[in-house]
Amino acid sequence: MAPPPSGPTQEDTASSAAASESPAPAAPAIKAPPPETPTAIRRRSYIVLSFWLLVVFLGLPFWWKTTTIYRADLPLDRMLEWADGKACRPAIPIQIAVHADSLQEEEANHLVRLAQHAIDDLNDFSGHHLRLQLAPRQDRPRESEQNPNSALSIHLKPGDATTAALDPYRAALDITYPLNSVPPLHSASSMLTTYIATELRSTFAEEQSIVSYLLSSSPTSKPAGLSPAVVEALEKRATRALRYAPTYHLTFSLFTDGPAPTTWDIDTAINEYMKPLLDVLGPIHNFTIDTQVQLYATPGVQSQTLTKDDLASFINAAEWPLSPSIGGAPTINFLTFIGNQTIGFPDSEGQTSQSWMIPQWGTVYLLSQPDTNSHVTKDALRQPMLTFGGHLLTLLGTPQSGSLPLRLSSLSRIRSADLLLRASDALGSLARLSRSLPSIAIPRNVADGVAKSIRHLEEACAGLGSSEALYHARIAEEEAERAFFEKSMVGQLYFPDEHKIAVYLPLLGPVTVPLVMGAIKEIKRLLQARKQRAQEAKDKKSQ
């Protein structure tokens, strides 16, 4: 790489200068060359000096300035604390408002206290705990009673027997109780409080196990006694769900194996069946949507009845224009295939199903329709759309049990815990990286990203369980990832120190040799001249 002529030219100028002054070896020893003239000696010193002045006063500062590595200060200890879970013990408090308007104030307070005790006795996992709270009495109708921070509200109503029912449209649990089961003011426990506690626990069981699974997979806490079956279910959920992204891109595709149908009422179908779901998911994710129709699409499997193995290869990835990944958002595919194929499983003879979900990818729905139909109506799309909606929730990692509002609120809590852990993890990796590679440059924006990430992590940790936690955790995760994957640092990861020799030596080596040799010669000469002068002075004295 080094331009080879640089060496010769310089050496030539330097050494031909020497040639003109020093004895020519061609002349044998018989004829001793005349001594160098003082002017020639002085001139040579000046030349050597001029090169060295340039090296020392310009070369070295430039070298220092351009090759010192800028390492912004990172709060390494703090980052590692986050990664080790020392900075924040993730604990998700779940506020539950108890509405017991039919009870006396004191009675209600006592009931809540007892129920809280019962819950605390049942709970064995500290990362996730339920807090009961007596809601202020309100004479106004129910609409305004929802406290934004309470995940669930319990409505206690007197009735004939002890029953519990989840409200399918709101995050509410309706409990009826026989009048005599209300605990007297000084009793220590009662059937009703135990019932409430068990009921609540079963409502939040899935979320709790997911959270405890999340936390146990990080080094922070020991696995909280989960049964293998539960762990397996949780792992399945984790493999199905897509990685969290603030925005997802939904692609609705209509594929047919023939020339028809050519149109579909996808617009109204989405508006009618998907939109409501997307709207409630709004606080957690944004969605962008596109649709496409593809004719004469050959599936990867041609057989009439699809077996379980066929399902994996049904998608013709080579030919079907899927996953366009517009922008940076990950794509979720919803594919409606018009054909006469059916899914059959050997164990359930005769039974057929129409759709299947592909983990982290999307859903395929087989829609059979007469060939003559060139249009797919909104009504025909109803079932596929509802299936897609259900699968979308799974793909986003929503828990399976409970009513929709509850599932969504627990999704947002799970996601914030998840993001919190991910961000801490990224910070820890960055800290370890910067410790293990002392020569890696750390640009200022990385330090800024880390600071911002830690700030948001703190807020997220403090407010875990509330709606802002997700927002803060999201920013923290984004910043931490951006800091970790900083472009200028990634390049240096693979640049060991030994490479510097290969960078410096080819060019600087040939240049340095004449420079150093010249300097050594000059210094030698100066020392000799000094000695000689001292000798002369001595001689003079002795005379």
Add this chain to the structure above:
Amino acid sequence: MTFRGKAGIYAIAVLLRLVLFFAFPGLPDLLTGRVEISTPVTSFKRLEEGLFLYNHNVWPYDGGVYHQAPLLLPLFSLLPDSKSWPIFTPLLYILIDLLSADALVKIAASGEAGKSRLFTSPRRGKGSTGLVIAAAFLFNPLTIASCVGRTTSVFTNCAILYAIAKAVQGFSFHAMVALSFASYLSMYPVLLLPPLVLLAYDRRASQKTSVLKFSAVNVLVVAGCLSVLLGMSYALTGNSWEFLARTYGIQLTLTDLTPTVGLWWYFFIEMFDSFRSFFLALFWLHLASYVGGLSIRLRTQPLAALAVLLGIFSIFKPYPSISDASLFLGLFSLYTHLLPLMRYTYVASATLMYASFLGPAFYHLWIYAGSGNANFFYAITLVWSLGQSLLVSDLTFAVLRDEWEVERPEMVGKEAKQI
């Protein structure tokens, strides 16, 4: 040297250029596009782009293509439109070439190459006459190609030659102004200041003032001239200093990696990003490091120092072209009396010829035929630089040997080994 002879050579040179310009209408544009002739900082095509923007009241550097000095723009916009009056631009370039040749003739006429104030060469009578030198410059294919390719380095070369001519005539002020123009246009000529000041000092009628005082005055002249020129550019480009980054900044940081005949582009394509700024500084320092040493060593012959420096610059500067080589060869022809002392003239000239024939072929293989890659062209530019550095070092050797033989007359004609 008769006037008739000089006029004849000039007339033939003008005629030849006019024929090339107008008998082969595609030739100027073809040559303008060649990387060997047009570099990002001297290309005529880029100048036209800047000119178009300038004439339409757009900031000329906005396109990111034009990297040349701002004052070239009003000069070229004074010329009639090149589309309707295609004669004027060639005439300007031919005129510049003639001025350069004339400056060379003046330098030759002064005899500075053979006899300076502090040194008289025993071979001074054997040199070429000014006429031959002018002809060698004007009919050098490299000079003709740069003229027809209309690169703006022609202006720089003319300014440098003019500065040297004025310096040997003893007009130090004129020399410094001309050098300021050259530096303003291309930046690197500012490095020629020390030997040029020494040359002007030596050629003055009287040496009453000390060298230091004389240099200080001349440095101030150059600084003043440059600040006036830069100030005018500042006013011209909408009262902003942005143009500095777009002209000299490009040369300092080598932002445009267009291939040239030099050594920088390939090196900085391959360079690790984290070391880029260090090696940029190193390359520039390397370029500048020769100035001090050569000025001191060749103190007795400042003109030789200038010639050798120009040779070094045409090898090692960031965006060299064959036009820089033509300038060096022009000054080289002043030293034909030293040809017997040179050892590698045959090798060097053969290498240069080899490179100039194979260079375009290898570039074609890389860019158009696609059967070669960048290494082909880079290899041939290495050969080109090798040939030039052979010539430069040989000239240095000859100049020094010439001095040495005066010092040690008994060694004339004997073999001297370089150690």
